[in-house]
Amino acid sequence: EIVLTQSPATLSLSPGERATLSCRASQSVSNYLAWYQQRPGQAPRLLIYDASNRAPGIPARFSGSGSGTDFTLTISSLEPEDFAVYYCHQRSAWPQTFGQGTKLEIK
Amino acid sequence: QVHLVESGGGVVQPGGSLRLSCAASGFLFSSYGIHWVRQAPGKGLEWVAYISYDGIRDYYSDSLRGRFTISRDKSKNTLFLQMNSLRAEDTAVYYCAKDGDSGDYHANWGQGTLVTVSS
Numbered sequence: 001e002i003v004l005t006q007s008p009a010t011l012s013l014s015p016g017e018r019a020t021l022s023c024r025a026s027q028s029v030s031n032y033l034a035w036y037q038q039r040p041g042q043a044p045r046l047l048i049y050d051a052s053n054r055a056p057g058i059p060a061r062f063s064g065s066g067s068g069t070d071f072t073l074t075i076s077s078l079e080p081e082d083f084a085v086y087y088c089h090q091r092s093a094w095p096q097t098f099g100q101g102t103k104l105e106i107k
Numbered sequence: 108q109v110h111l112v113e114s115g116g117g118v119v120q121p122g123g124s125l126r127l128s129c130a131a132s133g134f135l136f137s138s139y140g141i142h143w144v145r146q147a148p149g150k151g152l153e154w155v156a157y158i159s160y161d162g163i164r165d166y167y168s169d170s171l172r173g174r175f176t177i178s179r180d181k182s183k184n185t186l187f188l189q190m191n192s193l194r195a196e197d198t199a200v201y202y203c204a205k206d207g208d209s210g211d212y213h214a215n216w217g218q219g220t221l222v223t224v225s226s
């Protein structure tokens with residue numbers, strides 16, 4: 001199965017700063033990579049699909065890039081509600097897999 | 108508006124069985140594939156299983172195949188997960204998630220149902 005490795009495990013930043021989260025795949029997933037946000041006590045929410053497409057209703061400060069094995073989720077200017085856990089996910093091959101998550105915390 | 112509601116969770120003894128349900132509304136159920144994803148307490152997301160829109164194709168996590176079975180009933184707009192031979196490590200919140208319009212990513216999620224395997 002394809003292993004997704006996210007880095008860093010924890011990212012400490014302040015509101016207004018720029019966040020850059022990484023996801024690396026053990027083999028190419030083309031552009032079949034998605035990002036999800038999970039706030040405490042809530043279900044995950046789709047942010048980005050197919051590497052760079054924002055899901056409906058997702059603010060423009062969220063953007064995704066990459067292809068093949070290396071992907072990035074960027075939050076241009078952090079809002080208080082953005083502090084959460086972020087997961088990448090590949091749908092290139094079965095079984096689908098998730099990364100282990102990056103916790104974005106307030107500095 | 109897409110609405111997914113999981114049910115059927117609870118406490119079950121090791122070796123026991125449980126069937127989860129996911130009631131769907133707000134979209135054409137027969138046109139979308141649906142996944143089960145689980146999350147153990149304090150842990151990350153783990154993809155469990157998928158069934159295609161027409162119920163013909165199904166896929167499973169390598170570690171779960173043979174114990175879990177996914178199915179759907181289009182007359183009831185409901186997805187199921189039959190879980191057998193349950194183990195302590197199956198303790199988790201189980202979410203159902205609907206395909207997106209352009210692919211089998213997880214566009215919409217339910218709120219989850221908690222399964223606890225304990226004696």
